[in-house]
Amino acid sequence: MIASDAATNRITFDGVGKRFDDTWVLEDVDLHVAPGTIIGLIGPSGSGKTTTVRLANGYYEASAGEVRILGSDPAKLTDAQRRRIGYLPQRLVLFDELSLWENLNFHASLNGVAFRRRARLNELLELVQLKGQEKKLVSESSGGMQRRLALAATLVHSPDVLMLDEPTAGIDPILRRRFWEYFRTLRDAGRTLVITTQSVSEAADCDVVVMLAQGRIAACGSPTELRRQALGGTSVEVTFEQHVGADVVDRLARIEGVERAELVDSRTVRISIDQERITIADIGEQLGDPWTISKAGEVATDWDEVFIELVGADSSDDVDVVAGTDESAAGDGEIPDTTKSVVADPNGASE
Numbered sequence: 001m002i003a004s005d006a007a008t009n010r011i012t013f014d015g016v017g018k019r020f021d022d023t024w025v026l027e028d029v030d031l032h033v034a035p036g037t038i039i040g041l042i043g044p045s046g047s048g049k050t051t052t053v054r055l056a057n058g059y060y061e062a063s064a065g066e067v068r069i070l071g072s073d074p075a076k077l078t079d080a081q082r083r084r085i086g087y088l089p090q091r092l093v094l095f096d097e098l099s100l101w102e103n104l105n106f107h108a109s110l111n112g113v114a115f116r117r118r119a120r121l122n123e124l125l126e127l128v129q130l131k132g133q134e135k136k137l138v139s140e141s142s143g144g145m146q147r148r149l150a151l152a153a154t155l156v157h158s159p160d161v162l163m164l165d166e167p168t169a170g171i172d173p174i175l176r177r178r179f180w181e182y183f184r185t186l187r188d189a190g191r192t193l194v195i196t197t198q199s200v201s202e203a204a205d206c207d208v209v210v211m212l213a214q215g216r217i218a219a220c221g222s223p224t225e226l227r228r229q230a231l232g233g234t235s236v237e238v239t240f241e242q243h244v245g246a247d248v249v250d251r252l253a254r255i256e257g258v259e260r261a262e263l264v265d266s267r268t269v270r271i272s273i274d275q276e277r278i279t280i281a282d283i284g285e286q287l288g289d290p291w292t293i294s295k296a297g298e299v300a301t302d303w304d305e306v307f308i309e310l311v312g313a314d315s316s317d318d319v320d321v322v323a324g325t326d327e328s329a330a331g332d333g334e335i336p337d338t339t340k341s342v343v344a345d346p347n348g349a350s351e
Contacts, residue, residue: 010035010161010192011056015065018051026051026215029065033194035160038187040206041196042307047212049196050090053163056194057087069161083111086159090166092150094138100125100149101134104156111157124152127182129175144170151179162186162193168202180205200303211311219310227301230309232259233272235299238280240267241292248291255286270299 013031017024026048033039041049054060055067058074067074070081077085094103104121113120125131128148138146151167168176180202183193187207195206203209204223211219211226219226228234240248243266252261252271257278261271273283280296 008035009033009068010037010070011194012068013052013055013065014067016055016062016067017064018048018055018060019063024063024215026055029217031210033192035192036187036190037208038183038193038195038206039208039210040203041194041210041212042198042200042203043212043218043311044198046214048215049212050165051215052212053087053165053194053196057085057163083157084160086154086157086162086164088151088154088162088164088167090169092146094146094150094153096139097137099135099137100130100141100145103138103149104153107153108156113157120156124155127155127178128152144172147171148175160191162191164193164195166196166198168197168199200307203303203306204301211307213311218312223301226310227306228274230306231272231301233274235270235272235301236280236296237264237268237270237299238283238296239294240269241294242290243267244269244291248287251287252283255283258283 009032011031011033013029016026016029016031018026029052031039031052041052043049051060055062056069056074058069058077061075070077070084072078072081095106098106101121104124105117108117108121122131125134128151130145130148130152133141133145136145138149141149147167147170151164154162154164168179171179183195183205187193195202203211203226206223209220209223209226210217219229221229238252244263246263249261249263249269252258252269255278257274259272259274261269264270271283273280280293284291284293
């Protein structure tokens with residue numbers, strides 16, 4: 001595992017496991033999360049995402065290993081330390097008989113927000129697009145509105161550490177993009193965000209991605225590292241002026257720095273390249289006459305494909321990208337002994 005400064009880590013898991021009765025639902029997790037990081041916990045329902053978050057905030061006690069948040073045991077945090085943490089659970093903590101404003105104001109009071117409270121509440125209502133709906137009762141609000149209000153309540157006291165369990169579940173794509181832009185703003189201000197999702201496409205928005213399957217870390221690293229690991233490099237489509245066949249695909253695959261090549265149509269080949277070793281111009285030169293590249297462009301990452309490639313074909317049937325379901329307390333069976341570690345630091349490396 002790559003070394004990190006334990007004193008500055010916002011969240012630390014050392015060999016952590018969680019067992020319910022005789023079933024291990026999380027096993028041998030090492031996780032070091034630095035300030036100013038968005039770490040995504042990605043995986044299908046039941047993979048251990050919610051369990052990991054609940055261990056970090058002290059809702060669960062580890063059955064093995066040690067958990068630290070803000071340098072302390074999460075079960076023994078002081079009131080001042082707890083105010084530095086924001087937690088959005090899947091099951092929302094809202095009061096049906098209160099209005100949206102009253103709910104948000106209550107959470108602000110609970111977390112000691114006094115200075116410019118009204119301005120802060122208005123700012124967050126604007127963020128989650130609930131401005132003008134303040135007087136509506138929670139009981140009269142849609143599930144999507146309640147989800148947005150709960151996120152605003154989680155953010156109201158500007159916590160240093162945010163643990164958001166499926167924050168974009170049931171949110172339309174435009175608002176989801178706005179949320180992620182705000183999450184990055186918080187990250188740039190030094191906040192630490194742990195975000196769970198079943199939507200693997202959101203991996204691209206994280207600094208570090210932890211892919212979970214059946215209670216284990218199946219893969220971890222930056223989005224770029226995971227994409228290259230799964231696809232063998234950067235995926236590029238190269239279109240030639242001439243028609244090409246299997247012989248050209250063969251020649252491309254043998255060029256140093258080209259990891260794989262496949263024919264897309266009669267003039268287009270998709271290749272995976274190591275950009276640190278070769279460029280498209282180099283490839284054109286090595287092919288030589290009569291082959292002329294008319295255009296080339298990077299292919300958008302298919303994160304479902306990346307997830308299945310890294311987690312394994314055996315887990316592909318379990319991938320469920322419809323977010324919003326709560327994870328069960330127990331897994332499907334005993335988890336084999338395995339150890340993975342992550343150092344989550346956007347300025348460092350990940351293993």
